[in-house]
Amino acid sequence: SIIVQTAEAANEIDVERAKLAKSRAESHLENDDDNSDINRAKRALERANNRLRVAEFK
Numbered sequence: 631s632i633i634v635q636t637a638e639a640a641n642e643i644d645v646e647r648a649k650l651a652k653s654r655a656e657s658h659l660e661n662d663d664d665n666s667d668i669n670r671a672k673r674a675l676e677r678a679n680n681r682l683r684v685a686e687f688k
Contacts, residue, residue, distance in 0.1 A: 640687040648685065652678035 655678060658671035 638681065638684065640684050643681045643685040643688075645682065645685050648678050648681040652682065 651674060655671045655675035658667060659675065662668055662671065
């Protein structure tokens with residue numbers, strides 16, 4: 631069994647949007663000192679990287 635909160639098919643992923651999200655998250659990680667923002671940025675970066683990996687299967 632696989633339990634997930636969300637799932638996206640490769641053909642549903644907007645690659646440019648995922649790249650922008652990745653860039654934004656990396657920027658937040660470099661510039662923010664607030665732990666809650668860092669944790670949010672880490673999760674956003676992980677989501678963006680996952681989307682980009684899945685998009686390779688288009």
